[in-house]
Amino acid sequence: MKNARKQFQKIFYSFLFTVFCSLTVLAQQRTTVRGTVVDDNDEPVIGASIIVKNARSVGTVSDLDGNFVLVVPGENSTLIVSYVGMTTQEVRATSRGTIRVVLKDDSQILDEVVVVGYGQQKKVSVVGAITQTSSKVLERSGGVSDLGSALTGNLPGVITTASTGMPGEEDPRIMIRGMSSWNNSSPLVLVDGIERPMAGLDINSVESISVLKDASATAVYGVKGANGVILITTKRGQDGKATINASANMVLKMPSKLPNKLDSYDAFMLRNDALEYEIGLTPDSWTYMMPQTLIDKYRHPANLEEMERYPNVDWADWMFKNQAFSENVNVSVSGGTKFVKYYAAIDYQHEGDLFKEYDNGRGYQTTYGYNRVNMRSNLDFQLTKTTLLKTNIAGSHGVRQGPRTAYEYNIWGSVYTTPPNVFMPRYSDGAWGYDPVNNANNSVSGLALSPQNTRTTTRLTTDFVLEQKLDFITKGLGARASVSWDNVFLEENRGVNTTDGALYKYI
Known part of the structure; x- marks a missing residue:
């Protein structure tokens, strides 16, 4: 019994000794670090963030005098010191003395420029209401094929209203700071300084977009800028080897929710x-x-x-697919030398539609669809040290197909206006249903038997810009001359136009 008691005491004392040693080692590993954070002018930086690298849960902020105290796991730890608008610093933790950290202004942020009405200006010196977004932000807008829709939610103060949503007509209505007129509240759109629509512009070819919103920012444009101005700058080449970028995406579209109706x-x-x-x-x-x-x-x-005698028609199921597909392929190449810089891109866009296709026995389809090809070439020639010649050549070719009708509402209107019991959209013998009593509309036959309408829009734009620096007169002085040609070729009401002559019946 005594031997068991002695054995138990040995185990207990050994356990206490082990715990004590562990606490001692842990205490020795933890280090208290003291420091001060100042700027270039030796002024304390209040609220600077100090965290331990690879252990972001351990951190603190500097006080009113720029001082901080932080307990770190060991002297081998690295501290990350950061503050908004200043470059981030990494310093080694030490318990000997006080660490002095000097944060410098982030020149990249201070030198950031925005496109304004009269050129470019440093962002920190802009006093007008101007907002800007970049190509990286726009390209993150998934499932969007047109530039106008990509602006939705990316620029404060810019309001977009969805249009019909038909393929080829998805450009939204854009307003800046709300509606300012009963007649027309659309802003002025400038592409590389020239007034042009953004409809035929590819998202991948845009470098940046600036929106001028208040009177001080749009004053240079006069009455045309009363509703705001959207400045679009396309991409250009940079010095270096050729860089090839290729992207392809496919988007699945489906109705989020359709109104229900009784059968x-x-x-x-x-x-x-x-x-x-x-x-x-x-x-x-x-x-x-x-x-x-x-x-x-x-x-x-x-x-x-x-x-067929007692129809129970789900018109939405007869008219709409469960989903539609949209495909986009883009290839671009950019680069340059001291003499010439180049950027070239080609883009293909296909827009499918949710309307179903029906065989009308006439050899053509009348459902909606849109195909577009965009091409762009931007060249910069450095003729002399002070003379720069820019050439921009861009073109787009879009083909929109759909039924030929002056009242598109009649195509899909019966989905929610025609009762489900009046007739079958199409009977087993191939005849189309109709209602001679109440003249209810048959959208299925209207979609399948309408004449086909193909609308082709071709745009070709050419810019020549000559920029000459006149620093020998006074520093910063320069001259700029530009010549632009815009050509738009529109063909519509092309396709197939046939008389109806189809078989209808009413049971």
Whole structure:
């Protein structure tokens, strides 16, 4: 018994000794670091962030005098000291004396420029209401094929309103700081300094976009800039070897939610319920009630004849696909030498549509679709040390296809206006349904049998810009001359135009 007690005491004392040694080693590893953070002018930096590298949960901030105290895991730790607008510094932690950290202004941030009405200006010196975004931000807008839609949510004060959403007509309506006029609130759009639409511009070819919003920023444009100005700068080549960039993406589009409506069975059941409540006021209402045996045939037809005699049509299912695809492929090359810098790009865009396709037996399709090819070449020639010649050549060719109709609403309107029980969109014998009593619209036949309309838009833009530095007169003085040609070729109402002559029937 005594031997067991002695053995237990040895184990207990050994455990205490081990714990004590562990605490001693842990205490020896932890180091208290003291330091001061100042700027170039030896002024204390208040609120500078000090964290331990690879252990970001350990950190503190400098006080009103720029001082800080931080307990770090050991003297081999590295401290990361940062502050907004200043370059980040890394220093080695030490318990000997006080660490002095000098943070310098971040020249990259201070030298950042924005495009304004009269050229470029340092961002820190801009006093007007100007906001800017870059190509990297725009290219992150997934599922967007046009530049106008890419601005949505990326520029404060810029309001975009969705258009019809048809392929080739997805450019939104753009307003800056809301509607300023009942007539036209669209801003002035300048592409490389020339007034042009952004519809035929590829997102991947844009370097930056500046939006001038208030009167002081848009004053140089006069009355044209009353609704704001959007300045688009395209990409240009840089010195160095040729850089080739290629990208391809495919977007799956589907309706987020479609409004629900009652089918034939539920509609007649609801009507019978309403008529039961009306019998007390209008005893003749029972004559309008439909027998349950007939209502059941709308949901559970016994054969094909009953299904066509008692239709229960889901017009949304007949008209719309579950999804549509959009594809985009872009290839660009850029580079340059001391004499010439170049940037060239080609882009292909295809937009599918949610409308279904039906064989009309006439050898053509009338569903919507859009295909576009963009090309751009920007060249900079350094003729002399003070003379620069810029040439911009860009072109786009877009083909939009759809049914030829003056009232596109009639194409999809029956999805929510035509009752599900009036007729079948198309019967088993190939005849199209119609309603001679109430003239209900058959959107399926309207889409399939309409004449085909192809609209082709071709744009060709050419710019020549000559810039001459006149520093020998006074530093910063220069002259700029530019010549631009814009050509737009529009062809519409092309395609197939046939008389109807189709077979319709009403059961």
